[in-house]
Amino acid sequence: MTTLLHIDSSVLPGEASSSRSVADAFRRAWEEQHPEGTVIHRDLAADPVPHITAAAWSAGFTAPSERTPEQAAAFAGRVKLIEELERADVVLIGAPMHNYSIPSTLKAWVDNVFLLGRTAGETPSAKGTPVVVVASRGGSYAPGTPREGFEFVQNYLGAVLQGALGLDLEFIVPELTMAPRNPAMSELIPLYEASRERAFMDATAKAKALAERLAA
Template sequence: MTYLLAIDCSITGEDSVSRPLVAEFSRAWLDAADGRQVRYRDLAADPVPHLTTAGLHYAPAMRRAHEVVDDAAAARQQELIDEVAGAHAVVIGAPMYNWSIPSTLKAWIDHLHVLGTTVPADGSTGVFHGIPVIVVSPRGLAYDNADPTAAGDYTVPPIEKVLGESMGMKVTSVVVDYTLATRMPPLAEHSGAADASLAAASAELARLASTL
């Protein structure tokens, strides 16, 4: 069965911007063709543990003697890898928290990035190569190339670096700017830009869903 893997990690509940957008994308992708399913993983409700040994970062043949990996940790990592490898596409809600990636999402990514397996040591194509990934990243301010604050985005670039450049996935990022405009009075002047950014993101996600 062809499936979309949908990942959420927002902790803001009903105030979340990323969760509704991930849900919108998932519904649009389901409706685009018959015989489709969505597999859903909520990293806020059911977090993946952080790596407890460097051994999980390497294929078994590359591990040093002291890098012992217990069976449960190895099985959990393999489950996460298989889930992504079997997906037709992946959509990730990746809100900016303190200019960076939510730690729960980082832990999930760390389980996927394995030198010698998902990142072949010989430079060959890995199991994730070519899988489309849509990253939905709301943020309180605006961080684009025309803005002097652009260098403050430590959310999307690291995801694109690891999933795209290192593991060969086909990453497309969709951002929503000024999500704090309704919460912080100094940003209220950007409420119009916030609404426009949200509408543009929603439209772009609908378009992307129709292409996958």
């Protein structure tokens, strides 16, 4: 059986969130292809993981027999998250842009699973695992746009997930999501709607393509 690790981080619930809505479309298509599969869902907004602490960080560089009780307890939480990543056949991440970067809750998850000598380093333990990131944003930060230089979601996640953890990374980018809510962006609503439609189509297509790839 296959395992999908699905991570949401938007502070908005349900259909109010573009990243959640598009990720749900991916997940539904995935489940249609893998009705017997397992989905591990972490909603980091509703149930955040602890931000990294000195004990949790230092435990990763301390022999198990030499860890303090505080280090051992903190590291056990990290190991659980790391094992979920390592067990996954595919990872799905909803990563909305919050003030030009990822939500702090998603950064906390990254900090917990990033462990030199295991998930990062010369032989990353989850290397090659496909990961699809739904990177929604209120405006447009595409190459050639005035705010291209403010894009720290794809740049950061590309460096960490692909560059350091060795995951096989793809992005789905629904943009201009603030257009229906901001009167100053009303003329951009058609572009927003087109971007949203493409994102849903991409989510379904990528889920089916990955299902076929794993079945091959």
